[in-house]
Amino acid sequence: MLLEGSTIEKHNEQRLRRHKLKLASLQDEFPETEQIIRQIEAFQVAIPSWALGTGGTRFGRFSEGGEPRSLEEKMEDVGLLNQLNRASGAISLHIPWDVPQDPAAIRQLAQEYGLSFDAVNSNTFQDQPQQALSYKFGSLQHVDKAVRKQAIDHNIEVIKHGVELGSKAITVWLSDGSCFPGQLNFRGAFERTLESLQEIYGALPADWKIFIEYKAFEPNFYSMTVGDWGQSLLYASKLGPKAYTLVDLGHHLPNANIEQIVALLLMEGKLAGFHFNDSKYGDDDLTVGSINPYQLFLIFNELVEGMNARNMNHAKDLGWMIDASHNVKDPLEDLIQSVEAILIAYAQALLIDTTVLKQAQAVNDVVRCQEILQAAYRTDLRPLIAEARFRKGGTLEPLELFRSEAIRNTLIKKRGEKTVATGL
Ligand code: LRH
């Protein structure tokens, strides 16, 4: 369900004068606004195909209604998101939740919606109905070679699906680990997992990458076989130049300094990119920037500094993906807020005066350093994000338009109250 162009024009007309006033005051104060707007225009965030329905927890699931019933309808929703904010022009598929039955038709549909395919995700953390061997005790780490082979074959099959769609990377997140001391030989598990990953690495097309996603706990609660950035980097370094470490913001132990991890992975040229979300306790998969927006800003500060140090293309050289699950919010409203939070953190990081910051760091002027960072963080750059959207034909206020057009109601009329999307 795409919006009429006239609907967006009418929405923007009603807001344009107020928007231009706010924009002008920023342009007066900051000569770099034009540069920042252009960098925001180039920035695209991939939407997870598994987060277009209502998630839920083991305690319950409360559907919003009108959820996408197929990959085609999921692409329709991402197409709509992209029409609203012109910054969600990519979708990240999870196999087998979203198998492209007819790749040619799916590619055609993606073209119509202006979408590309970001990293594809394998799934050896659930047993599928027709599956021969169980992943109860792991997949690539499993003590049984036959189970490891089944998991390796699945990952190679996922790569094939990705190649058919034009994707250029596979994300491997393993739930593998142990729940009790003594259950697992850590060295054995690492060596078997590395050997398995080497077979998957060997199946990568020349221009592909493999993203090794780490996680501190859940669903295993004593050890995870890819439990932190160090372990993921160890795998990625032993695998080769096409292997990188993917940072899911919710996969750290409490109070981990994620921005420092990001700075060092970037320094090593081993940062794959991100699964953006937010959390207060565990892998809560909440809206990006909803709990700790300052941490997100500090992460983008390290990203901008580190990418510039390596002359990287901000928009293209890292994987910018959301990984969220919606328990009490409308999935599309949640994703609109998440993309906005990412673009705001990026814009604020671009506003940091890195020259004076380096000077203050060079003389250990700790107070000045904080003042320089927080001056950028405390600047409301939402008009720059809105201007970037507006220049690309998007809406000045995506959330307002989503609501004023009662899009969820339209989706419910079209799809029904009780539809359930595949995914988390
Ligand atoms: C694991 C994870 C991983 C996905 C899954 C949907 O917690 O972050 O990225 O495969 O969520």
Ligand code: MN
């Ligand atoms: Mn993730």
